[in-house]
Amino acid sequence: MSAVASGTGQGWDEVADVVVVGYGAAGSAAAITAHDRGASALLLEKQDPAAHTPSIRMSGGIVLCMNDAEAGARYLDACAGGLVPEAVSRAWAARAARLRGWLDEVAPQLGLAHVAGPERPQFPGADAVEGYQAGARFRHDPESGMGRALFAALASAVEKRDLPVRWHTAARRLVVEDGRVVGVEVEQSGGPAKIRARKGVVLTCGGYEFDDRMKAEFLPAHPIYFYGNPGNTGDGVRMAQDVGADLWHMNRVVGRAIAWFPLDDGRPQGFMVQMDPPGYVLTDRYGHRFANEHGQAQLLHDFYHHLTVFDSDRGEHPRMPCYWFFDDRRRRAGPLTWTQMGAVGVGMYDWSPDNRAEIDRGWIHGGDTVENAAAAAGIADPVAAARTVADYNAGCATGVDAFGRPFESLVPLEEPPFWCVPLWPGGSNTTGGPRRDERGRVVDVYGEPIPGLYAAGELGQVSGMLYPGDGTNLSEALCFGQIAVETALDEG
Numbered sequence: 168m169s170a171v172a173s174g175t176g177q178g179w180d181e182v183a184d185v186v187v188v189g190y191g192a193a194g195s196a197a198a199i200t201a202h203d204r205g206a207s208a209l210l211l212e213k214q215d216p217a218a219h220t221p222s223i224r225m226s227g228g229i230v231l232c233m234n235d236a237e238a239g240a241r242y243l244d245a246c247a248g249g250l251v252p253e254a255v256s257r258a259w260a261a262r263a264a265r266l267r268g269w270l271d272e273v274a275p276q277l278g279l280a281h282v283a284g285p286e287r288p289q290f291p292g293a294d295a296v297e298g299y300q301a302g303a304r305f306r307h308d309p310e311s312g313m314g315r316a317l318f319a320a321l322a323s324a325v326e327k328r329d330l331p332v333r334w335h336t337a338a339r340r341l342v343v344e345d346g347r348v349v350g351v352e353v354e355q356s357g358g359p360a361k362i363r364a365r366k367g368v369v370l371t372c373g374g375y376e377f378d379d380r381m382k383a384e385f386l387p388a389h390p391i392y393f394y395g396n397p398g399n400t401g402d403g404v405r406m407a408q409d410v411g412a413d414l415w416h417m418n419r420v421v422g423r424a425i426a427w428f429p430l431d432d433g434r435p436q437g438f439m440v441q442m443d444p445p446g447y448v449l450t451d452r453y454g455h456r457f458a459n460e461h462g463q464a465q466l467l468h469d470f471y472h473h474l475t476v477f478d479s480d481r482g483e484h485p486r487m488p489c490y491w492f493f494d495d496r497r498r499r500a501g502p503l504t505w506t507q508m509g510a511v512g513v514g515m516y517d518w519s520p521d522n523r524a525e526i527d528r529g530w531i532h533g534g535d536t537v538e539n540a541a542a543a544a545g546i547a548d549p550v551a552a553a554r555t556v557a558d559y560n561a562g563c564a565t566g567v568d569a570f571g572r573p574f575e576s577l578v579p580l581e582e583p584p585f586w587c588v589p590l591w592p593g594g595s596n597t598t599g600g601p602r603r604d605e606r607g608r609v610v611d612v613y614g615e616p617i618p619g620l621y622a623a624g625e626l627g628q629v630s631g632m633l634y635p636g637d638g639t640n641l642s643e644a645l646c647f648g649q650i651a652v653e654t655a656l657d658e659g
């Protein structure tokens with residue numbers, strides 16, 4: 168392996184075969200692949216090691232794999248809904264069919280367990296989908312489970328290979344010479360620097376979940392919030408645009424209803440909400456139910472479509488926020504969010520076991536009646552909200568729900584005090600960014616690859632209309648992290 172060199176005498180501060188921008192899911196796969204193919208790689212990460220919260224660390228750590236590349240390609244193509252060329256879905260499925268083996272080799276300590284399947288079992292090829300997660304040893308350990316286990320294992324593979332990571336190094340601009348991307352301008356604690364890439368730059372710096380302007384311009388409603396890494400601020404989108412990249416999927420997110428609260432430092436952060444155990448109702452701002460909430464409770468990945476509806480007569484989004492009602496049984500049953508994932512999982516916030524601290528913070532609004540809880544939360548028509556919950560309770564008694572909720576989810580809200588939390592459309596991540604081809608090459612607005620530039624992960628993710636299943640994001644990041652680097656080394 169040719170080592171990373173410092174300084175070249177031509178204005179460059181460091182040089183490597185492959186420069187990987189962003190040390191998360193896709194970045195670690197890219198750097199490991201470069202090393203294992205005999206090349207040097209340099210990982211640039213804008214966060215500090217002590218506060219490094221790539222979304223992979225905050226995640227559930229489920230990785231979608233395929234047991235059959237052909238069938239898997241058919242399934243991914245069906246989920247893409249025409250938004251992704253078939254060749255791209257095919258390349259992903261082929262790599263996903265080898266992903267389990269790759270993970271077993273690179274991170275054997277995970278002891279992966281089969282935990283999930285396809286989200287659209289009715290689609291062709293769905294039987295090929297298998298979601299894996301770190302085994303029971305990790306899952307039942309509140310200190311190290313889920314995405315933290317997965318990232319720790321990948322980080323350990325990075326360390327074992329002596330791959331250099333430049334912390335606190337934010338990539339700002341790509342450097343182009345003679346039409347080819349040859350390096351990156353970065354901002355480090357010591358000031359600006361220039362890093363040369365002999366074979367290619369791979370952008371793996373996440374989506375634009377925390378860039379308000381980009382979200383307002385591109386997403387289908389505003390505001391939409393996220394519960395992943397606050398460091399994912401669309402830097403890769405800007406850098407790619409700057410060198411002529413085409414963009415795709417800019418209006419798409421992996422989404423559902425989420426909570427959005429200010430942390431101690433005043434910075435707001437998204438939280439996944441755990442509606443189960445059952446005993447939940449969602450209403451709009453006027454206290455009316457609008458959808459079957461079961462998919463949201465089951466953590467499916469499309470409930471946000473219900474929330475972004477625009478009422479042109481009123482000139483507003485009547486479900487932004489929407490309001491989650493539950494009774495004191497749910498409050499006592501445990502935290503309203505997952506403590507092994509998201510902001511709590513990485514120590515940004517410590518959620519109380521009985522939700523008392525969050526009530527005291529004013530995040531959860533209460534009342535001795537549903538009407539009073541609704542009024543406390545700021546619902547425009549608290550009387551309508553009380554009527555809505557009473558109607559839902561009546562449906563629970565007959566076993567028939569007006570929105571078709573399954574019988575086992577029909578648990579009435581009847582034990583005071585009652586509670587209400589505003590929720591927003593949002594989710595784990597955006598999927599838009601630079602368009603890429605089946606070899607991970609970023610393409611320009613004419614469909615031509617931009618020499619020297621590659622991307623992987625949620626920055627321009629190759630998924631389309633529907634989320635194929637638990638583990639899709641990480642699968643894409645790990646597969647295309649490998650694919651992009653292999654292409655860079657073949658071509659560079």
Ligand SMILES: Cc1cc2nc3c(=O)[nH]c(=O)nc-3n(C[C@H](O)[C@H](O)[C@H](O)COP(=O)(O)OP(=O)(O)OC[C@H]3O[C@@H](n4cnc5c(N)ncnc54)[C@H](O)[C@@H]3O)c2cc1C
Pocket residue numbers: 188189190191192193194211212213214220221222223224225226227228229230231336337338339371372373374394395396398399400402403439508509510595596623624625626637638639640641642644
């Ligand atoms: C709570 C939660 C649960 C989830 N559960 C799952 C799950 O179970 N399965 C699944 O598939 N997906 C899940 N996801 C989504 C998944 O974690 C992400 O989509 C995935 O991690 C994306 O990988 P990535 O490499 O593109 O980005 P990340 O893993 O976020 O890594 C991006 C890195 O780039 C860095 N960076 C950003 N800008 C720059 C810059 N200018 N210069 C240098 N570095 C930069 C960031 O700080 C970060 O470290 C979940 C997400 C969350 C938040």
